[in-house]
Amino acid sequence: MFTNFNYKIIAFAIVFAVISSGCKSTANQSKKENAVVLQKENFKHYVDYFNTMEEENLKFAIPNDSAWTWMKNNIPLFECPQQNVEEIYYFRWWTARKHIVNTPQGYAITEFLVDRSYADQFNLISCALGHHINEFRWLHDPKYIEQNVHVWFRGNEGKPMKKLRTFSSWTADALYNRYLVNKDDKFLLDIYPDLVSEFAAWEGDRKRKDGLFWQFDVKDGMEESLSGARKFRNARPTINSYMYGNAKALATISKMKGATKQAEYFSAKADTLRNLVETKLWNAKDEFFETYTEKDTLAQVREAIGFIPWYFNLPQKNKGFEKAWEQIKDEKGFSAPFGLTTAERRSPRFRSHGSGTCEWDGAIWPFATAQTLTAMANVLNNYDQKVVDKTDYFKQMELYVQSQYYRGLPYVGEYLDETTGYWLMGDRERSRYYNHSTFNDLLITGLVGLRPRADEKIEVNPLIPQEKWDWFCLDNVLYHGNIITILWDKTGEKYHKGKGFRIFKNGKEIAVSDKLEKLISE
Known part of the structure; x- marks a missing residue:
């Protein structure tokens, strides 16, 4: 039993941790860190098992012997009847903390565990920074991602x-999406000038005369693509969608800051990019967003990057753009036995570049899978369409789970063969635990369906077919300074909270339905 003295010690420890981490969020200072339904110790066996799978030849800020302590203090808990989904959920948290490193500037997050010659200081590579932020935003302790962002933007003697x-x-x-989880406006507003400067820098050296942005495929982290090459200056759906998403975010942050003119400026930038993407990158014949080449012609090949506009809800509704999503169900399109390919399988140049040199000509990359599944969840949540449904989403999430095994053990690497599931660099040390994608963010926001938003309503729209699972629970989710629990119990006998679908806030039930359907708390 805790005494008043114990509580004072705990309170002091929390305050000290917040101050020392540089976190200014008042929401996090009052958080409750107790799971409502699930018991943390019931999941320790996963970490014990993962630790036995390897000889830990590389150790950084949080080694294997500290992995469970770190996880139980930081992560949401998840339980479901499909063992491989549950296992990969914990595996991906176990692998993510391997990439946390100590630097003289604070914590940072790597992409590879082994040193890469083309990395920045501390072996940092910026390619998957957006993925890292979206994944790490669900940790209870904000210092890891906040310090990582500070290292990137201010770690070079105060400069990027x-x-x-x-x-x-x-x-x-x-970073705006992270704010929607923790409501830490002080951190967001502090980093805002750095983000504005970054946006301007991209405009300075990657903007074409027509207003689109160009990029080498290798500088998208997607080299040897069917639509481009390492030295082709193409207007790709990637960078143009990213810049649209950044402009929308900066417009919103500007409003938060009270900078009306800047909000209008970035809103106009976003509107212009939306129009350009819809008019110049949309191939009406292929019914797909495609690369617009440096010769001012469409590439005439469908690639997974054509789904990225929906990652940012860029395409306008009711204009027929959703037709593109038929391709994820087409075996001549992107549907393969082990997931979604990076180029359409019907192309005569599909998988034409060989393997072993980071080709994005069709093989499955978790980086792209994570982007496509995030975009697909947006389509299912934000668009009125009948092209794809929950069954399609669940199928691809299952395949994503199934792909993350190698020789019978949980594994995540660089890329894999679409028909055999074989990891193409699976025997290379550089590929192990490749931190180049999201998984747990997909499970939280897509599969279970917690949709972060700026107001205090809690919205959950599970993309799990009604009869697929009889029960599941996502617990210990730190959201807007509260602990959120989401559970489905078809019979009421699993969790003894009653039959149906329920949302709890700090242990208090706030929404319920007898069906597995969208719920929004009042």
């Missing part, structure tokens, strides 16, 4: 790291 813009970026969008 030299290789911050080596790769295209959707950082402003990701």
